[in-house]
Amino acid sequence: MKRRNFVKKAGLGGLSTVVMSDIVFRHFMPRDYVPLAFQDPNPFKMFNKDPEMVLLNDKPWNMEARAHLLNDAVTPNKYMFIRNNGIIPENIDAKNWVLTIDGESVKQEKSYTLQDLKSKFKRYTYQLTLECGGNGRSEFDPPAKGNQWTVGAVSCAEWTGVRLRDVLEDVGIKSDAVYIGYHGADIHLSRNPSKEPISRGVPMSKALQNKTLLAFEMNGEDIPLAHGFPIRLVAGGWPASVSGKWIHRISVRNKIHDGEKMGGDSYRVPCETVAPGEEVPDENMCIIESMPVKSLITYPKSGAVITMDTVFNISGHAWAGEFEVQKMEYSIDFGASWHTCNLNPPANRLAWQRFDRLVKFPKKGYYEVWARATDSEGNKQPMVLPGWNPKGYLNNACHRIAVKVV
8 A cells, every 4th residue: 555545544543543642743744744654554563463474455454374373372462363344443432432232122222331341240251263254265266255365364362351141131132132233433445434344243142152252351451453442242163253343332133133244245155065156146145153163283384394203293273163173183194094183172162272293204205284173063174175155265174284304
């Protein structure tokens, strides 16, 4: 993005938000002057991300981790992916922030300040896996439109907040409640105030789960701006698009929520398998709910070179949406044989699980290490790309790394 366009589109108020500081004497700035801090906007510094992260888009901001950066049991901010659909809110006033619960299926509309939520309801802290529905999109053929995520649009941070169910019970929910829909303070790319960039939600069964949170802390600190400050929804195990950021309103609906990106091919896949490239009628598309079983080798980095006779340790994480991973395996012979890995239980439900295994290679040469997880329902990761869909969602093919033994 050109420097002048960046300033023009973001506005000085927005730039102040990005650097988390007021621009003193900005009223004296010459027209069209580009402040030095923004002449070459660096998203890694702006969002406190590691420079090894991969920037996919700046309109809106979208960024992913490389596999080896995700080796921590709890994902730190610097390695967490960013997935936005609109412009990050430019003027956040946490002290006066209000969350309103409304909709056809509430007994009464009710509003809460951030302090109300923190003082009135019990706090909970959980490690929760969030994965973009399009993680792995880059592998689909024919190519699917959208950010070409590889494997790094996933994280498992520690979230602190109040249970959504406790707040909904305080409001009072009618018996005809079917769905909740969220409304955030992010700005549509067109800057049209009547348009929402995204407004998704979940069925009441998910909204009322104990680990669906209205979160205000991430890893023990205020949620960073890019991840939803001052408050966001966190519904682990489902596509991260249902975990809305900058939430100021939640609507309790008597029907499936019909907000932006709830219809068409947004976060929906063919209900039945279709041929690659085939057009799918709207009535044959189903909303993505629980994410599929998946795993990621986070150590070593792909391309590792090791000495013959070295005992080689691989490690990583596995997750399975609403379910638990029950078995983790690896292969060094392109899937001809599989060997069991050590697998830790999750820190809590909907957290990813750590796996590791010592591996010995029989001779010098090139190898690929493949990882395959099986969930508690018996679902295994496919060795090749799963069924094609128009937007390239739900790619849970086995992760692979390259290793050279010398």
